[in-house]
Amino acid sequence: MAPASTRPTSRDVARAAGVSQAAVSLVLGDKWRGRVSEATAERVRRAAEELGYRPNLAARNLRLGRTRTVLLVVPALTTEFFAGVYTGAARVAADHGFGVVLYPSPEGVGPARNPFASARAALDGVIASSMAADALTALRGEQLPLVMLDSDPAGSLGAATVNLDIADGARQVAEHLLGLGHRHFVHLAADVPSWTFEVRAGALADRIGAVPGTSIRTARTPVSMDGARAAVQAALSDPAPPRPTAVICDDDTLAVGAYKGLRRLGLRVPEDVSVTGVDDLHLATAVDPELTTVHLDAELFGERGMQALLAVLEGRTPEGGDIPVHLVVRGSTAPPCAS
Amino acid sequence: MAPASTRPTSRDVARAAGVSQAAVSLVLGDKWRGRVSEATAERVRRAAEELGYRPNLAARNLRLGRTRTVLLVVPALTTEFFAGVYTGAARVAADHGFGVVLYPSPEGVGPARNPFASARAALDGVIASSMAADALTALRGEQLPLVMLDSDPAGSLGAATVNLDIADGARQVAEHLLGLGHRHFVHLAADVPSWTFEVRAGALADRIGAVPGTSIRTARTPVSMDGARAAVQAALSDPAPPRPTAVICDDDTLAVGAYKGLRRLGLRVPEDVSVTGVDDLHLATAVDPELTTVHLDAELFGERGMQALLAVLEGRTPEGGDIPVHLVVRGSTAPPCAS
DNA sequence: AGCCCGACGTTGTACGTATAACGTGACCGC
DNA sequence: GCGGTCACGTTATACGTACAACGTCGGGCT
Numbered sequence: 134m135a136p137a138s139t140r141p142t143s144r145d146v147a148r149a150a151g152v153s154q155a156a157v158s159l160v161l162g163d164k165w166r167g168r169v170s171e172a173t174a175e176r177v178r179r180a181a182e183e184l185g186y187r188p189n190l191a192a193r194n195l196r197l198g199r200t201r202t203v204l205l206v207v208p209a210l211t212t213e214f215f216a217g218v219y220t221g222a223a224r225v226a227a228d229h230g231f232g233v234v235l236y237p238s239p240e241g242v243g244p245a246r247n248p249f250a251s252a253r254a255a256l257d258g259v260i261a262s263s264m265a266a267d268a269l270t271a272l273r274g275e276q277l278p279l280v281m282l283d284s285d286p287a288g289s290l291g292a293a294t295v296n297l298d299i300a301d302g303a304r305q306v307a308e309h310l311l312g313l314g315h316r317h318f319v320h321l322a323a324d325v326p327s328w329t330f331e332v333r334a335g336a337l338a339d340r341i342g343a344v345p346g347t348s349i350r351t352a353r354t355p356v357s358m359d360g361a362r363a364a365v366q367a368a369l370s371d372p373a374p375p376r377p378t379a380v381i382c383d384d385d386t387l388a389v390g391a392y393k394g395l396r397r398l399g400l401r402v403p404e405d406v407s408v409t410g411v412d413d414l415h416l417a418t419a420v421d422p423e424l425t426t427v428h429l430d431a432e433l434f435g436e437r438g439m440q441a442l443l444a445v446l447e448g449r450t451p452e453g454g455d456i457p458v459h460l461v462v463r464g465s466t467a468p469p470c471a472s
Numbered sequence: 473m474a475p476a477s478t479r480p481t482s483r484d485v486a487r488a489a490g491v492s493q494a495a496v497s498l499v500l501g502d503k504w505r506g507r508v509s510e511a512t513a514e515r516v517r518r519a520a521e522e523l524g525y526r527p528n529l530a531a532r533n534l535r536l537g538r539t540r541t542v543l544l545v546v547p548a549l550t551t552e553f554f555a556g557v558y559t560g561a562a563r564v565a566a567d568h569g570f571g572v573v574l575y576p577s578p579e580g581v582g583p584a585r586n587p588f589a590s591a592r593a594a595l596d597g598v599i600a601s602s603m604a605a606d607a608l609t610a611l612r613g614e615q616l617p618l619v620m621l622d623s624d625p626a627g628s629l630g631a632a633t634v635n636l637d638i639a640d641g642a643r644q645v646a647e648h649l650l651g652l653g654h655r656h657f658v659h660l661a662a663d664v665p666s667w668t669f670e671v672r673a674g675a676l677a678d679r680i681g682a683v684p685g686t687s688i689r690t691a692r693t694p695v696s697m698d699g700a701r702a703a704v705q706a707a708l709s710d711p712a713p714p715r716p717t718a719v720i721c722d723d724d725t726l727a728v729g730a731y732k733g734l735r736r737l738g739l740r741v742p743e744d745v746s747v748t749g750v751d752d753l754h755l756a757t758a759v760d761p762e763l764t765t766v767h768l769d770a771e772l773f774g775e776r777g778m779q780a781l782l783a784v785l786e787g788r789t790p791e792g793g794d795i796p797v798h799l800v801v802r803g804s805t806a807p808p809c810a811s
Numbered sequence: 812a813g814c815c816c817g818a819c820g821t822t823g824t825a826c827g828t829a830t831a832a833c834g835t836g837a838c839c840g841c
Numbered sequence: 842g843c844g845g846t847c848a849c850g851t852t853a854t855a856c857g858t859a860c861a862a863c864g865t866c867g868g869g870c871t
Contacts, residue, residue, distance in 0.1 A: 142857055153821050158859055170819065191533035192857035195826050200530060216555060219574075234573050358758065389758045396760070416758055419697065419728045421735070481827055492851050497829055509849065531827035534856050
């Protein structure tokens, strides 16, 4: 018995099967047709099985000069949304023999750690959410193929982008609420710098501003349920007419915060005030009334991101086109009561 | 100008700085004290900076025979809970110069993919949730240091385990509800085989069974909000006395499903029926009334898991002891009404 | 007989890094 | 003036793999 403290290598397998290391590599790499007899191949496979041989990935990666591993940078993992993005990306990756490593950029203020220090795996490319802003600086300098999620195509300096059709989502929300008869709105806006949020604000302003006699005021809030609650309480208790009858929120979590704020003000949803969100998380159907929200297909988002990266890696041009989104109408929106 | 299509290596840096490759390695590896002059070291650092040199991790891993990378196997990432576990584990890992790679075992029935095919990074060890049952079989055969999360210590065949004190959580729930005056319970139980759920069921039966005149019936449900809704509707519409006044759920998502089921039956929470959950997700404070639930510290769970793995890697014995949990009493529990 | 060719493997090498082992002057003490 | 020590590097090697290039041997063709 050997020390066995270390894992068997292809050379150990070779010795056990009575062949050379190269033969082992050929057989296990499925490149042996016409070069090794079936009998020998079988002997090699048997030996590998018995020794419990696993190829050393570090060595393989070094030899091949590629790792088939990709990094996904997201703002935080605690959100259902980015979990979905990961799932989609990982699925496509697996179909192509790739793996996905995750770098959730640390929440809160703290100094941004280097994603590549954390993801010690050697990488072939990177997919990054534009929301993980602090991690993005670290991406400069790395000369890696890069795909950006939800990022300004003009500002991404050549990196491929995959975007949700955020503007269209905003238009659908505006359309829906205007159609119900609403004229005065609060936009509960996430107070983080992001192209996505700018696009949404712009689209809302455009669509609603096109209708005479409307108003829209913006309430900024930190991205938390409690922050949203407070912001909505503040915005709705402003006595200056006209009183808003609908709160358009930048995501579902904020919308649920809005529920709470409205409840404290003694306002009912949707009778007194309609509320909309964006994301369509599980949360949206957990609350009462269920939330009217823009459904984003997070997994498709991840899939498209990975496909784009694969395209870049293969020297192809990723296909463009924003990912469509659609409004899901539930119980949180209704015509404004005549008051 | 070289082709530049490939990334610079330490040898390129050496050439640029007019030193040997070894010197580069020493300087950048911070092992140069007393071996290289400050001036030369600075020249090397400068050259590395200018060329944008990044060490090839595959080569480093091969050379060092270790990767400082660890795999975290979880049942699914779409849950806030395991996102928290990851965050905690990654934090501790980073503090020790380790990285964490994630393997979310695919949801639903599909054939279990091999986690190690997906996580192509070379690994030093594995942390696995016992809930990712289908992936566990793949762990056998790999001779990797292993830590199991929430797993029967007796059944783990020597692998280290880190567990939440599930039984104590169940006792706290029972205590609380009994104290309020409840005597007849429904246990809304996740219908997946898991040691965790067995422990909880056992603890509930023990604690409640110790009080005379009590009853507890088990309603099994798939792990989904809608499944829970249906199961609760079925269980509570059973006319056979005694009518249960409290629903104890295996997690928060199920509890919210229970809310919906009760609402459809025209029963109010908590006036007619009390409801409790487990996990204390954001969801718990998003619903109305807010949910009384057992708070699990997911991040601490992840941290302890990683610490245990580090201990194993260093040949130490991981410290034992379950992670304490505590009941958070909110609006979903109240004394039963006298009817 | 001489030649070639296919079947079956083997030898050798490179990937990029970390580090053990080995110079090589210069300077110092005696 | 000679051994010794220090400061400053360099040379050489190994990690485990994949694959290009090179045998070797027996048989069939001319």
